[in-house]
Amino acid sequence: MTELILFNVFNGIIIGAFYALMALGLSLILNLSGVINFAHGGFLAMGAYLAYTLFPYTGFWLALLIAPVLTAILGLVTERVLIRRLYGRDPLYSLLLTFGLAFILQDGTRYIWGPQTLPYEIPAALTTPLNATLFFLTGYRLLMLLLVIGVVIGLFLILNHTRLGIRIRAGTSDLDMVSALGVNVRILRNLNFGLGIYLAGLAGVLAAGMLGLQPTIGDSLIMPSFVAIIVGGLGSLPGTLLGGILIGVASSVTSVFFPSATEAVIYVMMALVLLLRPRGLLGEEGRIR
Structure with a gap:
């Protein structure tokens, strides 16, 4: 019974890490731009499928690095072409746009890669349990946890110790003042959106190796990610991280x-x-703290 509970606690932490990555990206976009991005799950799936496509040519590790970046670039283009036009309007417009975009991304992945579940192979060395007793503690699960921790630390370092991050935090508090001080708000929103989508793409690549690769892979993660934001607290990235782990x-x-x-x-x-x-x-x- 003890092993079963430990297994579920550790598994919950892993699932919670996915929720946290998704929720952090959602929270970044929502806090600065006021956009409720229902297409976040679609970008997660896109990141996973891009990694699957790259894998035969680059191998597992390079696909893990490149796919989230390509997903972020797709997010930058999406913000520039579609979402930017709706800033300053009723939030309902951006909500409906991203809701429709979610279906477009899902049907797009289904059209390109097919509706069936695809095998996402990970290196055999990462599938072996690290301990005979704790059979559920595999190298891949540990890698996922360490990567999430590293990315979260990196995100907080960016937000607190770089010019871009400081501007994002300031823009969350008072975007008009940031604009008055000479910051290009359009570029700031664009880069912030791309950063949020990068987190979704990374979550997708990691989730594919654990949950399987299918067009609806993001559907099971998107709503709990919104819940993580609410539980942790709007405007608080540490709270969002805590909320994701707790609900997982x-x-x-x-x-x-x-x-x-x-x-x-x-x-x-x-x-x-x-x-x-x-x-x-x-x-x-x-406020982002």
Whole structure:
């Protein structure tokens, strides 16, 4: 029983890491641009399929590096061509646009790569358990966890110690003031959107090796990612990270005792947080900390 609980806790942390990566990207875009990006799951799937396409030519490691960057470039183009036109308008317009874009990306991947589940091969050395007792602790799972930790640390270093990151944080608080100080807000929003999509692409590449590769791979992650933002608190990236891990572990542990409530527990947590602390666990509205 102890091993089963440990397995589910660790598995919850891994799933929570996916939620956190997705939610951090969503939160970046929402905080600066006010866009609720329902197409985030579609970009996640695109990152996974790009890695699958690159894999025979570049190998696993280079595909892992290149695919999220290509996904980010796709995000930059999307923001420049479509989303930028809706800034300053009713948020409903951008919500409907990204909702439709999600279907376009999903059908696009289905048309190009087919509707069936595709095998995403990872190096054999990473599939071997590191310990005979802790059979669930494979090299790939550990790699995913370390990569997520590294990327999250890198993101916070960018936001706190680079000119781009400081401008993003300032723009979240008062975008008009940032513009008045001479910052090109269009470029700032574009780069911020690309950074958020990069996180989605990376989550897709990592998830493909664990969940399998199919056009709907992002569907199971997008709604919990929104919940992670609400639980952690709007405007708080540390809160978003905490929210993702919490709901991932809660969902996984619940599957041991109440399998039918695996998904429901996520929304129960959200409801409790909204009732007891409406701004979220670490939330401070309109501010990235």
